[in-house]
Amino acid sequence: MVNIRSLDPSASPLDYYGSELRRLREEAGLNQGQLGEIVFCTASLIGQIETAKKVPTRRFSEQLDAALMTGGVFTRLVGLVLRSQLPNWFQPYAEMETKATCIYSFQAQLVDGLLQTAAYARAVLGARTDDDLDGKVAARVERQRILDRDTPPLVWVVMGEAVLHQEIGGGAVMRNQLAHLLAMQKREWVKIQILPFEAGAHMGLMGSFNLLRFEGDPDIVYTEDFVQGHMTADPAAIKEGSLRYDHLQAAALSVEDSAALIARVMEDRYGEQPEPDGRTLA
Structure with missing residues (x-):
């Protein structure tokens, strides 16, 4: 049965996307099943997106634009939809991240979000x-599009060595994640350093933080606690954050030695890992 739930297009970007999908589908004279056949999905999925119960992906949006000949409407909308899936307290930072010319990140426990694989x-x-996990993952992956711009920001990440050993999602996920770091390391505008265990006490013991720099605007320091994130352009905070980051870069392995350590951990700790279907990752 076709879901005819009424939407308020002004309620959220997701509601607007759903209402536009329904309107343009009906204008094209297609039911949900017919459109699903064209874009290779189920009528149920079309219905869930039209009623704002499921978050669309970028690929789905591109297929919709081709099927309904909308001139890129959904491809343009999906960025707003995915950003709206980020936590409310994180959205201002995500907006600033898109404008930054340099992003310096210290991560003590996790791979930086801009470098995470979807599985990680x-x-x-x-x-x-598990609530709306697909939408949350899609929103995080969407942030990474800034790395594919013609002029991407410089992304310089220092990560504690523990990040490489903390098994997140299982061995296969970790092997693929470390392989992804090595692939990203080859990009001109991405630099990754590992802070080795041997560094001992260091300037990042208080926790992870990011420094954002802009063309013509004040720098920003960003930190998180277990409730929310905090941004500040206070000069004293910027000075302290910059000092800490400089010390962390100096204490970390070089970019080249970091890549060698990542590769070594990938092979020694995660080795050959079976994929979910039973195949083996070489």
Whole structure:
């Protein structure tokens, strides 16, 4: 049975997307099943997106634009939809992240969100709840699109060595995640350093933080606690954050030695890992 739940298009980007999908589908003279056949999905999925019960992906949106000949309407909308799936307290930071020319990150426990694979992100985000996990993962992956721009920001990440050993999502997920780090490391605008266990006490013991720099605007320091994130452009905080980050970079392995350590841990700790279907990752 076709779901005819009424939507308020102004309620959220997801509601607006759903209402536009229903309107343009009906204008094209297609029912949900017919459109589903064209874009290779079920009528149920079309219905769930039209009623704002499921978050669309970028690929789905591109297929919709091609099927309904909408001139890129859904491809443009999906960015707003996915950003709206981020926690409310995180959205201002995500907006600033898209404008930054340099992103410096210290991560003590996890791979930086801009460098996470979808499977690793799913394991991290699913540690607390499974609610709308697909949408949360899609939103995190969407943030990474800034790395594919013609002029991407410089992304420089220092990670504690523990990040490589903390098994998130299982061995296969970790092997693929470390392989992804090595692949990203080859990009001109991505630099990854590992802070080795041997560094001992260091300037990041108080926790992870990010420094964002902009063209013509004040720098920003971003930190998180277990409730929410905090941004500040206070000069004293910027000075302290910059000092701490400089010390962390100096204490970390070089970019080249970091890549060698990542590769070594990938092979020694995670080795050959079976995929969910039983195949083996070489």
